[in-house]
Amino acid sequence: MSWLKKLLPRRIRTNGTTRRTVPEGIWTQCSACNAVLYRAELERCQEVCPKCAHHMRIGARKRLDHFLDKSLRTEIGEKLQPVDVLKFRDSKKYKDRLHQAQRETEENDALVALMGRLKGSPLVACSFEIDFICGSMGSVVGERFVRAVDACMDNGIPLVCFSASGGARMQEALISLMQMAKTAAALAALSRKGIPYISVMSNPTMGGVSASLAMLGDINIAEPNALIGFAGPRVIEQTVRETLPEGFQRSEFLLKHGAIDMIVDRREMRDRIASLLSVLTHQPLH
Amino acid sequence: MNLNLNFLDFEQPIAELEAKIEELRYVGNDKGININEEIGRLQKRSRELTEAIFSSLTSWQISQVARHPQRPNTLDYVERIFSDFHELHGDRSYADDSAIVCGIARLEGRSVAIVGHQKGRDTKEKIRRNFGMPRPEGYRKALRVMQLAERFKLPILTFIDTPGAYPGIDAEERGQSEAIARNLFVMPGLKTPIIATVIGEGGSGGALAIGVADWLMMLEYSTYSVISPEGCASILWKSAEKAAEAAEVMGITAKRLLDLGLIDQIISEPLGGAHRDVDTMAQTIQASLLQAMERLAELQNPDADHLLSIRRKRLMQYGHYNERG
Numbered sequence: 001m002s003w004l005k006k007l008l009p010r011r012i013r014t015n016g017t018t019r020r021t022v023p024e025g026i027w028t029q030c031s032a033c034n035a036v037l038y039r040a041e042l043e044r045c046q047e048v049c050p051k052c053a054h055h056m057r058i059g060a061r062k063r064l065d066h067f068l069d070k071s072l073r074t075e076i077g078e079k080l081q082p083v084d085v086l087k088f089r090d091s092k093k094y095k096d097r098l099h100q101a102q103r104e105t106e107e108n109d110a111l112v113a114l115m116g117r118l119k120g121s122p123l124v125a126c127s128f129e130i131d132f133i134c135g136s137m138g139s140v141v142g143e144r145f146v147r148a149v150d151a152c153m154d155n156g157i158p159l160v161c162f163s164a165s166g167g168a169r170m171q172e173a174l175i176s177l178m179q180m181a182k183t184a185a186a187l188a189a190l191s192r193k194g195i196p197y198i199s200v201m202s203n204p205t206m207g208g209v210s211a212s213l214a215m216l217g218d219i220n221i222a223e224p225n226a227l228i229g230f231a232g233p234r235v236i237e238q239t240v241r242e243t244l245p246e247g248f249q250r251s252e253f254l255l256k257h258g259a260i261d262m263i264v265d266r267r268e269m270r271d272r273i274a275s276l277l278s279v280l281t282h283q284p285l286h
Numbered sequence: 287m288n289l290n291l292n293f294l295d296f297e298q299p300i301a302e303l304e305a306k307i308e309e310l311r312y313v314g315n316d317k318g319i320n321i322n323e324e325i326g327r328l329q330k331r332s333r334e335l336t337e338a339i340f341s342s343l344t345s346w347q348i349s350q351v352a353r354h355p356q357r358p359n360t361l362d363y364v365e366r367i368f369s370d371f372h373e374l375h376g377d378r379s380y381a382d383d384s385a386i387v388c389g390i391a392r393l394e395g396r397s398v399a400i401v402g403h404q405k406g407r408d409t410k411e412k413i414r415r416n417f418g419m420p421r422p423e424g425y426r427k428a429l430r431v432m433q434l435a436e437r438f439k440l441p442i443l444t445f446i447d448t449p450g451a452y453p454g455i456d457a458e459e460r461g462q463s464e465a466i467a468r469n470l471f472v473m474p475g476l477k478t479p480i481i482a483t484v485i486g487e488g489g490s491g492g493a494l495a496i497g498v499a500d501w502l503m504m505l506e507y508s509t510y511s512v513i514s515p516e517g518c519a520s521i522l523w524k525s526a527e528k529a530a531e532a533a534e535v536m537g538i539t540a541k542r543l544l545d546l547g548l549i550d551q552i553i554s555e556p557l558g559g560a561h562r563d564v565d566t567m568a569q570t571i572q573a574s575l576l577q578a579m580e581r582l583a584e585l586q587n588p589d590a591d592h593l594l595s596i597r598r599k600r601l602m603q604y605g606h607y608n609e610r611g
Binding site: 091142143146174179210229231244248259 | 451452453455458459461462464466467468472473491494497510511517518521522523524537543548604606607608
């Protein structure tokens with residue numbers, strides 16, 4: 001606080017510097033540096049702040065749209081629909097949560113899988129929809145991921161997965177835990193066929209998703225400053241009763257401790273992955 | 287108030303009866319009067335009461351039994367079920383995690399490998415074993431021993447009993463997620479039968495990391511869940527006090543999970559729970575393990591690939607969804 005502000009009586013101080021109001025629609029604000037940004041410009045930058053390079057949330061379909069070539073794309077497992085076998089109900093019914101998430105995101109579950117091309121080379125790319133019940137993995141996510149892997153094996157083409165997830169979906173209880181085993185088993189089969197799998201972890205990639213498909217890439221990539229880990233920071237803090245070190249469970253922390261191969265800016269992801277895959281598959285880069 | 291630590295809250299009527307029986311015995315010894323008849327009557331009532339209480343336990347009560355301080359743990363069963371047990375230590379790269387015990391042994395003459403969580407009994411042992419919450423080196427040790435089992439064609443028998451993988455700073459630094467994921471990645475391809483038994487608490491990914499199996503059994507009063515009832519309640523209800531409700535709705539009991547087709551078999555426990563009669567419990571587990579081993583040995587014909595393709599099918603059928611159009 002500046003000396004000038006300190007002179008002002010508390011009543012008439014405002015918190016104007018931290019939250020400037022921005023007219024909705026055309027303008028938006030960076031959640032890290034508070035810069036006022038032109039919405040269209042931000043979208044063109046794939047939701048990365050052009051001022052401070054902060055990576056914001058990006059919808060699954062939007063991400064894949066930026067990542068893949070504009071050529072023909074086929075969706076995998078798009079007809080799969082979640083069901084509530086447990087009749088799960090917490091403060092809200094799971095059924096209602098599903099409907100709400102479907103309305104808000106226009107997706108039927110938290111993973112989108114597309115077969116398409118990257119700089120001319122065919123591949124399958126999937127992406128988590130973080131706004132769909134925290135991108136949590138239940139039966140549909142598991143099955144769709146496995147079908148994506150199967151499509152890769154049938155066509156001998158690589159797999160790329162962008163994760164953004166809070167973990168296993170509690171509302172599907174043990175069934176969702178088993179999706180960890182299911183997706184990991186599918187990746188093991190892919191690996192035996194010698195087909196590359198590149199895992200890209202974005203903010204956040206936690207719990208059951210991190211402890212299964214996300215950490216199993218032939219190459220593990222993270223976006224800058226993404227929260228990635230098994231246990232959530234709050235749970236760890238409560239368990240060890242210590243303040244967590246600065247940058248704990250962030251991409252840079254994971255790189256330092258050897259859990260990932262590299263950190264890549266979202267705006268360079270396409271070039272970087274195309275190059276990685278071309279080297280791994282002995283193909284010239286188009 | 288809890289009168290006796292051997293009894294859970296909902297068992298207090300039984301505890302009171304048992305205390306009465308003890309008292310009578312004491313009086314009987316003291317004065318030499320014959321009160322056997324009265325003791326017998328009370329014992330019968332105690333048994334009936336136990337049967338009545340245990341026939342209608344709620345999910346939350348079952349999770350209390352699963353976490354009972356007296357509940358037998360992996361090593362209690364190992365010493366009763368196996369012979370020639372040799373514990374194998376260390377992950378060969380960082381440390382030996384005593385929250386998981388591994389080893390080789392014989393089961394009725396047949397060579398097997400054993401992997402199990404170990405919670406510890408007294409405070410000192412609990413701390414040493416980190417309350418059965420493994421760090422990455424625990425899962426990596428388990429993986430090393432499972433791969434050893436594959437090389438020497440030993441069936442792998444795992445015993446699950448953990449609140450979950452350890453949520454700690456060091457565990458995250460050393461790659462808790464990767465360690466769990468790696469086991470899930472390798473276990474489907476191990477060319478030897480895997481039998482998993484949940485003996486107490488099956489806590490989430492920390493349990494599953496030694497739980498990918500050809501045959502999955504649960505003791506009658508054990509639990510298996512994606513998150514602890516307390517954890518689920520504090521996230522979805524914003525209050526850990528809703529744990530009983532969360533336990534119910536998540537379906538964490540052996541019976542519910544068998545109905546859902548997520549496990550293969552329930553192993554009955556002695557009246558009042560495994561801790562009331564560890565020897566009998568161990569015998570029942572041993573018989574179930576032998577049966578399962580026999581069944582799986584057949585699946586290895588003509589070769590292990592057959593077993594693996596069945597394991598793969600098992601894994602791939604997990605999940606419930608609709609497919610329209």
